[in-house]
Structures are given as C-alpha cells and as structure tokens.
Amino acid sequence: MPGYLYLKTFGCQMNEYDSTRMGDVLREACGLERIDDPERADVVLLNTCSVREKAEEKVYSHLGRYAELKARRPGLLIGVGGCVASQEGEGILARAPYVDVVFGPQTLHRLPALLDAVRQGGRPQVDVSFPENEKFDLLPRAQASAATAFVSIMEGCSKYCSFCVVPYTRGEETSRPFAQVLDEVQALAAAGVREVTLLGQNVNAYDGPLADGESADLALLLEHVATVPGIERIRFTTSHPVDFGERLTEAYGRIPKLVSHLHLPVQSGSDRILAAMKRRYTVLEYKQKIRRLRAVRPGIAVSSDFIVGFPGESDRDFEATLDLIAAIGFDQSFSFIYSRRPGTPAASLPDEVPLAVKEERLRILQERIDAQAQQHSRALVGTVARVLVERAARRGGRQLAGRTECGRWLNFDGPAALIGGFADVTVTEALANSLRGRLTGSTAPVDTSAGRAA
Ligand code: SAM
Ligand code: F3S
Numbered sequence: 001m002p003g004y005l006y007l008k009t010f011g012c013q014m015n016e017y018d019s020t021r022m023g024d025v026l027r028e029a030c031g032l033e034r035i036d037d038p039e040r041a042d043v044v045l046l047n048t049c050s051v052r053e054k055a056e057e058k059v060y061s062h063l064g065r066y067a068e069l070k071a072r073r074p075g076l077l078i079g080v081g082g083c084v085a086s087q088e089g090e091g092i093l094a095r096a097p098y099v100d101v102v103f104g105p106q107t108l109h110r111l112p113a114l115l116d117a118v119r120q121g122g123r124p125q126v127d128v129s130f131p132e133n134e135k136f137d138l139l140p141r142a143q144a145s146a147a148t149a150f151v152s153i154m155e156g157c158s159k160y161c162s163f164c165v166v167p168y169t170r171g172e173e174t175s176r177p178f179a180q181v182l183d184e185v186q187a188l189a190a191a192g193v194r195e196v197t198l199l200g201q202n203v204n205a206y207d208g209p210l211a212d213g214e215s216a217d218l219a220l221l222l223e224h225v226a227t228v229p230g231i232e233r234i235r236f237t238t239s240h241p242v243d244f245g246e247r248l249t250e251a252y253g254r255i256p257k258l259v260s261h262l263h264l265p266v267q268s269g270s271d272r273i274l275a276a277m278k279r280r281y282t283v284l285e286y287k288q289k290i291r292r293l294r295a296v297r298p299g300i301a302v303s304s305d306f307i308v309g310f311p312g313e314s315d316r317d318f319e320a321t322l323d324l325i326a327a328i329g330f331d332q333s334f335s336f337i338y339s340r341r342p343g344t345p346a347a348s349l350p351d352e353v354p355l356a357v358k359e360e361r362l363r364i365l366q367e368r369i370d371a372q373a374q375q376h377s378r379a380l381v382g383t384v385a386r387v388l389v390e391r392a393a394r395r396g397g398r399q400l401a402g403r404t405e406c407g408r409w410l411n412f413d414g415p416a417a418l419i420g421g422f423a424d425v426t427v428t429e430a431l432a433n434s435l436r437g438r439l440t441g442s443t444a445p446v447d448t449s450a451g452r453a454a
Contacts, residue, residue: 010049047082088102090126100125147195149196156201162344204236231257266324307338331376374430385427400412
C-alpha cells in the first residue's frame, strides 16, 4: 500500500542512521515515500533516544500532537522506535494508547510485518527484542544520496558505564560481518560516495566475523575500506578509550585516508569520577593514548564528550576536567549535565550537586571548549583546506559548503558542478560556527551516470 511516511528522529548519529534504514525498509517493502510533513503522512514514526531525560519528555509531547492528527485521520498509524521504546515497551501503550507499533533498535527491519499485523488485526504490536544481527542480514542496502554516508559496523555496547542506558536499550556489542561491511562500502562508493563514517556505539571494539572463522578488528577493517576505489575519506564514531589500542594508533600512520580528527569521549578529567563512572581508564592513560596518536599523526584534532555534575563531583573534580581540556586542547565537543537514568548503577547514588552548580559548570566548560575551538579555526586562516563539497551553502547564490577533515563547514564561491567532489580552499575567515574561503583547486565528482547502484 503506497503512501507517505513521516519520520522524526531524536538523539545520536546512530539513531539518524537507523531512521534512514527505517525509511529504506518501508520504501522497499511497502512503497512508502518519506515526506517532511506529518499532516500528509499515512505512517508517523518517532525514533527515540533515552540517553538523557529531556529526550523522553519530548517524545511524549510529540506523541500528543500525533494523537490529535489521528483523531482527525483515524487511518493514521503511529509507531515508536529507538531506545525509549526499547526501555518502556508496553509502557508506551499504557501512556499513549493511540500508538500502534512499538519497536526497538534491533527490530526495525520487522516494521513492515508489524504494520501489516496492525492493519489486519487492529491491535497494537510490540517487539523490542534483540535478535542477534538479524537486522544487518535483512535490511535493504542503504541508498546513497550524497557524497557522504554512514555505515553501521556494530551494534550495542558492553561497557556498562555506570550512568548509561545504552547497553540495556541496544543490547551487548555485536559486530557486523567483515564482508558485509565491505560490500556495502563498495556499493556506496560505486554510487558516488567519497567519505564513509563507520558507525557504532563503540566501533573500536569491532570484532567482525571473517569467512574463515577468524575475526577482524577495526584497524584491519579500516585498511580494507581504504582500498575501496572512490573512497577518499574515512571517519569512525564513537570510540571508547579502553579499546583504543596500539593497532588503531598505528593505523593512523599507515592510512592517510583516515581523517585527522578523532572523537574520543573522556567524560571527566578526575580519576575519582572516572572510577565511579566505571570508565576503566585513568586520566594519565587517556593522555598517553592521545600523546602516542599525535606522535603518529601530528596535528590531529581531538574532540570529546563530557558529563558535568556526576553524583559526588566536587569543585576539585571539575577543575581537573578543565585542566584536562587545556592539556589536550580539545576541539569542538559535546557536553551534558548528568541525567539520572533509572535502571543504571549510578541511579542509586545520591545526586547532591545542586542544579545551579551543574548548570554553571556546564557553562564554564562550554566556554573553554568554544574558546579552544575558535583558536583551532583561527589557526586554519591562511592555510589551504581540502573539503568534500556536500551542498550549496544555506545562503544560496553561488556559495558552496564543504567539510574540512576536522568537521568544520567551509563556505566558498564555486560552481554547483563541484558538489560531490573535493576542493582545495584557502581559508580566509574564521566565524563562530563555520569558515569562509576562496576556491584554489578542485577534483570533479565521480561520474555515477552508469547507475546509482547501492
Ligand atoms: N560510546 C560512547 C563512549 O565511549 O562514551 C558514548 C555513547 S553515549 C550514547 C553518548 C554520550 O552521551 C556519552 O559519551 C555521554 O557523554 C552522554 N551520556 C550518556 N549517558 C548520560 C547520562 N546519563 N547523563 C548525561 N550524559 C550522558
Ligand atoms: Fe554508554 Fe559507556 Fe557504552 S557511555 S554507550 S555504556 S561506552
């Protein structure tokens, strides 16, 4: 039954990727076309995130709006997926009885069958199980719509940081078979993709099955991805410092296509707090990993995730985080106020840091990071940056927007024909959230007129 699908995504890149896959699976199996307007949709799906509290509140407030839509158009089907669905399961139906389907991050490929069952039986369907890797086997191939693409290489997380729900909502780490990943990268490259981001909660724990029964680590996978014709840039996210070993560090020496940017979440600069978070490394160990990496790849930009106001975090602990920020010189990063997540070990710790203190710490931390990021941007002025031209700049006209290796948008004047290829751009100005520059040279995008194969 052809019709329209509206998808609203909350949370991380992993969720963005899952949403793309939901769109793919429903287009292929049910002929549903993705649109931006929920008012015209036949199926509305919310892909949720439960890593922090506010995301959950947002889900229920959105659901309220879709309930009104459904009152006007009773045929509308409403589905809730992602981590909130996984955690609450049937509970979602109790709070929002007009919801038709509740599915988890590991069962999104079953959406066509779940929607069919609702249509035929009229009863809501709930499936938040963790069938191991079935998702990877059954999903249709990703469609390449740009010069960049995400490729999921593993699912779940087995690190069990004391504050985090992910191991409970997405399950334990499971790696996608090596050949399957390479196959997808090859198809994407043939369709014009020049940059891939290998995706997972903890990609450096990758342990992908090989045909001969052995397994491959992330370093080996990166080496093979780098040999795929057409792929010029490789990123991966996210990594856990504990699994960031020598082989991966050495890969930066051997694989120039690996971008000079690493996102390595540290969370805190205090050993006491890191231990309470069950992160399993010390500040010194983290610093040593970055030092070794910079010896192999001088000038690499490093960004991170931080949590402020973890239970028991003192002023001294927070100062230690600020010291680490200065010592590493972190680039643009993510920072969050600690959010108590029911069911996690940290949820039972007394949370004594007052909200005003947490907010003040977040403000200070973000100010420091922003100042450092601004310094990095200013240092780029006068240099020639190679960007992958992704689109026309928002302002329109002849302005194009490309991304530097360190993930900054660089806007410059140039012909639209450059979109999809690389350009060398002299950086002329550092703005608060982007760069401006002048085109110096370019490489034509790959000709994919023979067919967008993916
Ligand atoms: N795999 C990554 C790592 O190595 O840490 C993290 C993935 S997690 C979904 C993304 C970020 O959300 C974390 O790095 C952390 O900073 C933040 N986060 C997770 N749980 C949180 C909580 N309970 N409160 C605040 N922030 C949280
Ligand atoms: Fe969460 Fe820690 Fe895994 S932050 S995703 S449990 S590495």
